[in-house]
Amino acid sequence: METEKKVITNPGGEYSVVLIPNDMIESLKEKFGNDVLWIYDEESQELTLIKKPQSYTDALSGLGAEMWKQGEGGTEFIRREREQWDD
Known part of the structure; x- marks a missing residue:
């Protein structure tokens, strides 16, 4: 399968089209x-298809x-997670 990859970027550079x-x-x-x-992960810059x-x-x-x-169960896990939230 021989194909040509084309990438087009908008002038502002905000997004790419593949x-x-x-x-x-x-x-x-x-x-x-x-x-x-089509799920795009900003952090890893990966596109996943499911x-x-x-x-x-x-x-x-x-x-x-x-x-x-x-171990402690989900309730304890949620309590610890909530303690880490910013006010």
Whole structure:
């Protein structure tokens, strides 16, 4: 797959546009379907593509369950986290 990477930057330099080749888009559609979430991490400057879940509730169900089972439990964890918040 030989493609040319093109990057276009606006005059103010506030953002960049990366053109993704059509064959790559078609490959992503085959893998994920048409419902894809594009998530950009500012800190790492990485773009992540994930398949959009049919149900966010089902996808997030049980998230953090390990935290509630650890040593002091989730309530203590939340208390410590809140103590670190700025007023």
